[in-house]
Amino acid sequence: MSVQLQIRRLLRLSVPAGCLLVICLRAAAQDGQSTVSFDRDIRPILSDLCFTCHGPDSQQRKSDLRLDQREGLFGVRDGQSVVVAGAPEKSVLIQRITSFNPDLQMPPPDFERRLSPEQVQLLQRWIQQGAHWTAHWSFIKPQAVQPPVAGGRFSGWCRNPIDQFVLSSLEKAGLTPSAEADRRTLIRRVSLDLTGLPPTPAEVQSFVTDTSPEAWDTVIDRLLSTPAYGEHQAVAWLDAARYADTSGYQNDGPRSMWRWRDWVIDAFNRNIPFDRFTIEQIAGDLLPSPTPDQRIATGFNRNHRGNAEGGIIPEEFQVEYVADRVDTTFAVWQGLTMGCARCHDHKYDPLRQLDYYQVFAWFNNLPESGRAIKEGNSPPLIQAPLPEQQQQLQRLGAALQVSEQRTKDLQPALARAVQAWQSSDSAMAEPDWSVTDGLTSHFPLAGNLHDVVSQQQAQQQVMPDGSTVFSLHNVAGFGYFDRFTFSSWVQPSADTGTLISRMIPVEHGEGYYVHLEAGRVQINLVKRWLDDAIRVESQSQLPLNTLSHVAVVYDGTRLASGIRLYVNGVEWPLEVRLDRLNQTFAVKAEPLRLGGGQSTFRGTLSDVRVYSRDLTRQEVQRLSVLETVQQILQIPPGQRTPAQQDKLEWMFLERHADADLSSAFNDVIRLRRELRALHDQIPTVMVMQELPVPRQTHVLLRGQYDRPGAPVQPDIPQALAGKFVPKHGNRLDLAEWLVSPENPLTARVAVNRIWQRFFEHGLVRTTEDFGSQGERPSHPELLDWLSVEFVRSGWDLKALQRLIVQSATYRQSSRQNSQLQNSDPENRLLSRGTRRRLSAETIRDQALFLSGLLSHRVGGPSVKPYQPAGLWQEIATDTAYEQSQGEDLYRRSLYTYWKRTVAPPTLVTFDATTRESCVVNRSRTNTPLQALVLMNDVTFVEAARVMAQNELKQPADSIEERVGRLFRLVTAREPAGHELEVLCNRYRRNLELYRERPESALQLSRSGEYPVDDSLNPSELAALTTVTSVLLNLDEVITKE
């Protein structure tokens, strides 16, 4: 007994009629004598069962036979035709697929899949009917089609051309459209569809009572113009763009791409045309004089995961990032599985491996490393100031300019003031001066380590050679985000030894040290040799037995370029030996050591200073003035070096200058710091950027990073290029091709994705695959008409959606009955409205909205709403989830912080994606875990509590009035008498119960962090909370009706 038979028999036992009918319908379609369409019926069979060996993949092709092309299918093999139109029995194709001879049989006996008898029949009938061949539908450009004119009984039903197409196919199937849904259902449906939020009772009421012909359009226009529209639109785009707040591999550290996310929301709300939307995201950086927004838009292709795991081979992952860009771009804009051509020619679609790497080359030209930054954004990145930050930048910049000019103007006055002061008596007693701002430790030493160190309670250690090293705990415990400076006078007597350190030469030690190695000054910041550390070294050698001032400055950027070395106030060039720091080098175990750590320093160290900021060049120069203030004063002013004079002036400014003078100079310092602090706060975003010299791309044999084949140049896939002529020689060509009239797919794929937002499925159900393995559209003419119309409208997304929701098709009731289930079981013919569970985000947002908790703030850094304790730490070792407070607990779900390896549990339970890779079509499941979330997650319990709280603050004559109001709020409809009765009875019973259990009442009435209203009776609040919780759990409430 075949398995299919088994299954049919099995199903007969217990499956409802509707399901059984699917099978029967399928069988009927296959058994009937209707016309067989090559594109609809035959290519899918050939693709699925034959193309693997007789398709586009030249490597796998057997017997040099191609069935994916007309020439092959109708060609002659060994004197016999593969297909003889009208004569199945003469066609080798049929002979082979019906053969029982294992040597001739196709597919061969060891192939994984077999042809079903129905499929064989179809092939026979196709040949019988004349073997008409057509190209694959989606590779032919959509043509402007006239909507069919409906003349039948339902011709008055049509509201726009969409309906004409739908009605025409319904009529062909002998069906009729469903009645229109009632107004309450309609306004809830369209509100949820367009904004992801339900209507308010007032909005429902106003639509129900608005009898004008424009009532529906009024609602639509209102919804399309709310910011909530853009937020809701963005969710699906974030899925497609695999947007997240972490990098996604191993420790899964944080990144910051929310400026890109906000660009997307804004783009939808501004309704920028989809072709602009496309070009800016693919190649905004390459537009002439790109705006900051156009550069931010290119973050789309930096949203892929990034691997910061220690020990990875960067080249391997750099290839993965580029591949991700190729795969995602083609899935999102072309509905094609380009990734299948990475290792070999595509098995089903006309995409060669060469095409893959030609596209790869467009995206392979970034100054990027395969090893991602562990905490933060990986280059290339830009600062993306918010508008208010942009204003602050301008304001501070202008103020600084003024202040700097003022200090310049005041320079003669300062010189005169110093001149006047130095001849005063007090000058003779002036103590020495040095830079003290940010000084955290100072060891004068004076060449003798003993004095200070004993004061600091340091441990003194006599080394075998008689020299001394001092160590101090809790000093200079810097990490890789910290800015710091070390400064000291150094007179080495040997050319190797450690000046200052918090690290010892044990196996896999970590920390930092400044060291003399054969006279060169070496700076080491180390998490792990040799793949997680920075080492820079001076080209020149520090002179032996000579006193030099050495200063090392680090700016907290985690890069070798963030280290500066100054010797005697002059910056020394550094050679970069290692530049791979990816984790902090902060250590607790090792103390700060002066004169030791790696190896013992010989010579003298004096005036060792540790600053918790990165001093400027001028400040270091002041430190490098050996002479004390008194010594400088002894030098006649004309003979002082500029540095000496500068030191004197800064001493004077700090200690003696009048208010005018000192405030002028202090203003500069203050403004520079404010500017710095502002820059530190400005979010960055990873963007696309071109290397000045293009990186050579090669075909990668079997797709492997370490097996380069022939070099390739960037290009458009041959089979899809049409007459498109690239004119820029960079990624902009790819972007322009995507939205050019030559591209057969982009508009269709975009329209289809929009369509699936409103109906159960896209017109093409395989949203992710428009190739020969994908499903054909249910309404091909409608898809083409919409695509052409979309482009004609100027790629207007709002107009497209308006068109859809204005249609009578959209406004049908979603009620099912046995007749509908029999005739159109999966609603492929659109014989009724769509009843579908809401998305994860909408379910949560709706609960927050109904309780009045929802924050309507748009954009900003991601937030961390409620999540069970310890969820991150138990699998993502070192990171704690710091829950947000106040308003941020109640932001729309698209702002929820998305950690890819531990995605937000409430949302994932309702089929939100992990954002690890591009997803254009979420699954919608129905599980017990979803029930647990809605019943028990504090998010929903608190929402229920606050809803009840709000209700109790309103006047009411009876509990029926309260429950009725809540029911209308949540469902947008009137409760039936029985429904009201069930809920009110429950209220009364639970009220009694909670009166007996005041402790329980108190607990439930305090769920969540939202303030409790102590004026309310806890038992009443608890009892009503149980009712609102039931309401939030109703299937109807988490479903678009």
Place this chain on the structure above:
Amino acid sequence: MDRTIEQQLPVGRRGFLSSGAGVPGLAAVGELLRGRALADQSAPPQPPRAKRLISLFQSGAPSQLDLFDYKPGLSQWAGSELPESVRQGQRLTGMTSTQASFPIAPSMFRFRQRGSSGAWVSDLLPRTAGIADRLCFIRSMHTEAINHDPAITFVQTGAQLAGRPSLGAWLSYGLGSENQDLPAYVALISGTGDQPLYDRLWGSGFLPTRYSGVKFRSQGDPVLYLSNPAGITTDVRRGLLDDLQQLNGLHLQQTGDPEIATRIAQYEMAFRMQTSVPELTDLSNETAATFEMYGEDSRKPGSFAWNCLMARRLCERGVRFVQLFHRGWDQHLELPKNIAMQCRMTDQPAAALVVDLEQRGLLDDTVVTWGGEFGRTVYCQGKLTPADYGRDHHPRCFSMWLAGGGVQPGLTWGETDDFSYNIVRDPVHVHDLNATLLHLLGIDHVRLTWKFQGRHYRLTDVHGNVVRELLS
């Protein structure tokens, strides 16, 4: 639609579906109807050898050189450079590729032949050694990735990059559930160290999310959101649920959408879980002898030992796939000290689980696997001293053991060269292992597929062969 069918089918039918090899499970039936899964199954049915699978995944990669892959000849090479003829230019991780030298570090631990089978097991694993005759050792495992994230993802999902269903998700999809009040697939986590795990390891990838494993936690609710909120007692919950079901039932009548029937059933399942999960994690009726067998740690929720005991309890309750993830094997440095600690934590409970299953008659139809994501290098990472060494990642060979239903006990399979660097006989790729595990559960790995992005995806990609020699 698949949901509807699965919900409507009487439980007794499920056994029928999972009893024939190559026959997709209930969920797969739904997919068949939708035309996504394979419609043709012409392979002769083979009875499954096991109903359940317990995977004791040792995350971080245990050193095969110190546990199972005995290389007596290495002592002569101690401290000598790894010959280029052995390494043959194979790639190394970025952590050691810049090392100036690759000195050979023989294991410090003593190996002995165990039981009548004579399998080599080091003294680090005395209890495992004690049941060697019940185990099937594979010394010739190999994999493709050289870093943890892609390698662990590869073992669990058959692909290095994120997005594919895990083994357990494939099993849930293919075989459905054997019980009515617990998930079909449960993941349990233990161990520390700085090795993270990722939800995708028990995720459903492109399969519907309901096939995901459910992570049982040791802190808070064992299953997320299992407990009623404070102030809602079981009787209140039941009352609310009765109302909810009644109102949903009314709506079902009005809309005619069978999805509502499913939701009603899921709420009942959730309610049952609220009882069955606490009952499951309540170990008060376990005997002292049991705790003694698994070790004292088995009283501590979240320990590997507790998880092993939970694995047995889950099996008893019809959970098809229980997957333990124990972390802390990534011994780049100070391997001798750290591996000894790991072994103390894991040896006894792992062995106890096998014995316990056997004593309860469950081992015959339960497969148990033990192993990590790759092996470790024979050469020392960092400084080699007489008392200390470290080992880097090594994907070219590693060791595992299997036990239970359909597995050949007392067998040692495969062989590596004198340096445990390259495999010289009977290699077993990760895809081969996964193919073999599916086979033991009655599934032909080439036929359990899901059409996604135009391809018929499967756990083993386009690879994998059942290693028949491992089967009893």
